Amino acid sequence: MNPGEIAVIxxxxxxxxxxxxxxxxxxxxxxxxxxxxxxxDITDLSPQARVARxxxxxxxxxxxxxxxxxxxxxxxxxxxxxDDIRATMEQVYTLFPILRDKRRQPxxxxxxxxxxxxxxxxxxxxxxxxxxxxxxxxxxxxxVMDELFDRIIEVSRTGIPILMVExxxxxxxxxxxxxxxxxxxxxxxxxxxxxxLADPDVRRSFLGG
Amino acid sequence: xDLLNALVTxxxxxxIPATAYGAQLALGALGVTLIYGILRxxxxxxxxxxxxxxxxxxxxxxxxxxxGVSLGPLPTALLxxxxxxxxxxxxxxxxxxxxxxxxxxxKAKPVIYVIASLGVMFIMNGIVRFIIGVDDQRFADGERFxxxxxxxxxxxxxxxxxxxxxxxxxxxxxxxIAVMLLFWFLNRTRTxxxxxxxxxxxxxxxxxxxxxxxxxxxxxLIVAALATTAGVLYGLDKSFKPFTYFQLLLPIFASxxxxxxxxxxxxxxxxxxIAFSEVGVTYAFRKVVEYLxxxxxxxxxxxxxxxxxxxFAVSFAILLIVLLFKPxxxxxxxxx
Numbered sequence: 001m002n003p004g005e006i007a008v009i010x011x012x013x014x015x016x017x018x019x020x021x022x023x024x025x026x027x028x029x030x031x032x033x034x035x036x037x038x039x040x041d042i043t044d045l046s047p048q049a050r051v052a053r054x055x056x057x058x059x060x061x062x063x064x065x066x067x068x069x070x071x072x073x074x075x076x077x078x079x080x081x082x083d084d085i086r087a088t089m090e091q092v093y094t095l096f097p098i099l100r101d102k103r104r105q106p107x108x109x110x111x112x113x114x115x116x117x118x119x120x121x122x123x124x125x126x127x128x129x130x131x132x133x134x135x136x137x138x139x140x141x142x143x144v145m146d147e148l149f150d151r152i153i154e155v156s157r158t159g160i161p162i163l164m165v166e167x168x169x170x171x172x173x174x175x176x177x178x179x180x181x182x183x184x185x186x187x188x189x190x191x192x193x194x195x196x197l198a199d200p201d202v203r204r205s206f207l208g209g
Numbered sequence: 210x211d212l213l214n215a216l217v218t219x220x221x222x223x224x225i226p227a228t229a230y231g232a233q234l235a236l237g238a239l240g241v242t243l244i245y246g247i248l249r250x251x252x253x254x255x256x257x258x259x260x261x262x263x264x265x266x267x268x269x270x271x272x273x274x275x276x277g278v279s280l281g282p283l284p285t286a287l288l289x290x291x292x293x294x295x296x297x298x299x300x301x302x303x304x305x306x307x308x309x310x311x312x313x314x315x316k317a318k319p320v321i322y323v324i325a326s327l328g329v330m331f332i333m334n335g336i337v338r339f340i341i342g343v344d345d346q347r348f349a350d351g352e353r354f355x356x357x358x359x360x361x362x363x364x365x366x367x368x369x370x371x372x373x374x375x376x377x378x379x380x381x382x383x384x385x386i387a388v389m390l391l392f393w394f395l396n397r398t399r400t401x402x403x404x405x406x407x408x409x410x411x412x413x414x415x416x417x418x419x420x421x422x423x424x425x426x427x428x429x430l431i432v433a434a435l436a437t438t439a440g441v442l443y444g445l446d447k448s449f450k451p452f453t454y455f456q457l458l459l460p461i462f463a464s465x466x467x468x469x470x471x472x473x474x475x476x477x478x479x480x481x482x483i484a485f486s487e488v489g490v491t492y493a494f495r496k497v498v499e500y501l502x503x504x505x506x507x508x509x510x511x512x513x514x515x516x517x518x519x520x521f522a523v524s525f526a527i528l529l530i531v532l533l534f535k536p537x538x539x540x541x542x543x544x545x
Contacts, residue, residue: 050419059416065409068402075399076406081419122417 003159006152008193010169011182017165018060020182021134023161025057026050038129052080056128056160060135063119066108070099073107077125082156085125092121095154113144117151124155131155133164137171149175173197215500217369221358228481229377229446229489230382235480236439237457237475238464239391240432246408246471247428250322255436259334260454261300262437263444264341266293267348274350282352282375283474286441293441298433300396304329307431311423323358323421330455337451346449349376369500376445387438388477391431397472400427408471457520460487463524467531469542478539483524 014037019170022028024035026047034043037053045053053148065073079084096117102110107118116136123131136152137145145168150178153175156162173179176193181202189202196202237259244252252258269289279285308325354360357376358370395401400423407414407424415421438452447453464483468475493513502508517523531538 048415049417051416057416059413061415065406065413067409068405072402072406075402076414076417076419079399079403079406135516 003161004156005177006156006162006164006175007178007180008172008176009163009165009180009182010167010172011188015027015182016185017182018134019136019185021132021163021165025055025132027188040043051126051128052128054129056123056126056131057118058123058133058136061136064107064115064122067106069104069208070107070118071103073122074125077122080088080126088125088127088146092124095124095158096151097172106123111144111199112140113148116140116148120151120155124160131160133162135165135167137166138166145171170197211500214367214369217361217365217367218500219373220498221371223367223488223492224483225371226275226371227378227485229380229442231481232380233439233443233446233480234280234457234460234464234484235477236384236387236442237461238468238476238480239388240304240435241465241467242476243428243432243435245465247404248313248322248425249360250319250326251462251470253323253326254304254330254413254459254460255432255498256335256434256455257330257337257451258297258433259440259443259457260431260449260451261333262297263449263454265296265336265442265452266290266437266441267341267346267444267449269293269349280351281458283379284349284350284351284375284388284445286445287379287393290441292439294434296457298430300478301429301433305425310445311414313325313421334451334455335407338502341363341451343451346444348449349445351375353532357446367493376442378522380446383438387435391473392434399445404428409507416522428457434444441458459521460484460524466542467527469538472540472542475538475540475542476543482539483527486527487523488512490523491520 009017009020019028023030026042026045026049028061030043034041036042037050037055040052040115041111042055047057051057065076068076069163071089074089075085079086093103098114099117099121102114107115120131120133120136137148140148149171152162152164164172164176173193173196176196177198179189179191179193180187181189181196189196189199191199201209237255240258241255244250244255266286266289269292270284271285272284273279273288278288280288308329309322312325313320352375354372355375356371356373358372361367361371362369374467395405402417403414404427406417406419406426407419411421416426440449443454443457453532459482461480464479465476466479467482468477468479491513495508495509495510495512498512499507
């Protein structure tokens with residue numbers, strides 16, 4: 001993946017989207033193939049070691065420290081860093097201005113969309129080389145979903161490549177530079193988001209015509 | 210009607226002792242709640258950890274006394290406290306290495322930890338009794354009173370005396386300092402925050418690069434400090450007897466659960482709630498009522514709800530009520 005790119009994995013339920021994500025992040029053992037970060041083979045590293053190497057991961061559920069304030073969530077995101085984190089925190093607040101207003105509030109008290117912003121912000125605190133999002137819009141309302149996608153585009157504009165698994169295939173493919181359509185565990189279609197949206201096969205199989 | 214004397218009697222027999230006892234329970238319950246929040250099990254060995262720490266402090270105090278060292282008006286035990294904390298820290302970390310770490314690797318269910326801690330409890334229990342014996346030990350020295358009943362009577366000219374013992378004053382002061390230190394640590398330092406993060410969401414803490422073994426070790430050290438301090442304060446205030454410390458487990462667990470397991474603020478509230486209920490329910494209010502009623506009148510009974518022999522029933526009753534109606538406790542901890 002190149003800097004500033006958004007890659008999206010879509011597919012129907014049970015196609016293996018989340019499995020693919022887990023495999024990339026090292027929560028599952030990969031039987032064949034390899035995972036590379038910056039050309040370096042990291043297939044054998046644990047998830048924690050991958051974070052240290054520059055992978056940012058936002059799990060689908062339980063992705064914030066609910067009892068801790070927004071600011072503490074960000075600090076914990078930067079736990080492995082020993083240098084000054086204020087500049088990074090400032091960047092996160094610039095990306096997600098609402099978090100600055102709520103920085104002293106426990107993250108568990110925020111709305112669904114704001115919590116997802118906390119979760120993404122937390123993952124950004126390590127200044128990752130790639131950001132991985134597991135269904136960032138799961139369980140939020142359509143309006144919030146649109147806003148979240150806008151934020152994700154903004155994050156990618158700062159130069160961080162984003163790999164994302166999404167259920168809302170149409171919207172996700174619209175913002176995707178690269179799209180992967182998984183069907184029954186296999187990569188059935190690859191292309192830019194626009195191409196996939198135009199592909200009659202893809203449309204018929206799960207975009208609903 | 211004599212309000213002042215009634216108030217002094219109440220202070221002397223209920224409020225001051227219950228506050229000191231509450232502070233001791235709160236320190237104990239903080240240890241239980243920290244273990245529950247971070248290692249995710251109910252540590253039944255906590256009472257005996259307190260007994261072990263207190264035993265070390267007592268032995269060291271005797272040594273210091275024999276060497277002629279004293280702190281003047283303060284009990285010599287304070288000087289021995291750091292050593293007690295250090296050795297108890299070694300004991301609990303050793304126990305963790307030998308026992309609990311094995312179950313952590315197995316990802317054992319909480320109930321297995323609880324039973325393991327029960328075994329640890331019996332072993333610690335045995336060690337303490339083997340070394341210091343089963344009898345009552347007194348180790349308080351220095352000035353006994355901050356205000357004695359007689360000085361108070363002379364000072365105020367009231368009929369009732371009010372005694373404020375050094376151990377009670379010390380308990381309250383040390384408990385406040387310990388709690389402030391603990392909260393400063395948990396809320397302001399990086400390590401403390403990482404402990405809260407680990408307690409809140411273990412998986413995400415691991416993802417953030419927080420080292421679980423380090424968090425666990427620091428937790429045990431803090432628990433050792435809290436348990437030893439609570440044990441020594443209780444021993445100074447009353448006396449040290451291994452069996453009493455084992456029995457303290459019940460009010461301490463009641464405090465932690467009533468306050469909300471895993472919630473430090475709740476543990477403190479719970480400690481005072483249990484202490485005040487226990488003392489309040491078992492105190493004979495006859496004298497207080499006498500002062501409040503008309504001159505020369507006195508109530509027929511003792512005005513005591515329960516005999517002191519039943520004081521554990523109070524903890525149990527409160528525990529049951531809370532578990533039935535508010536299982537997560539006053540401050541919303543984790544459900545049991």
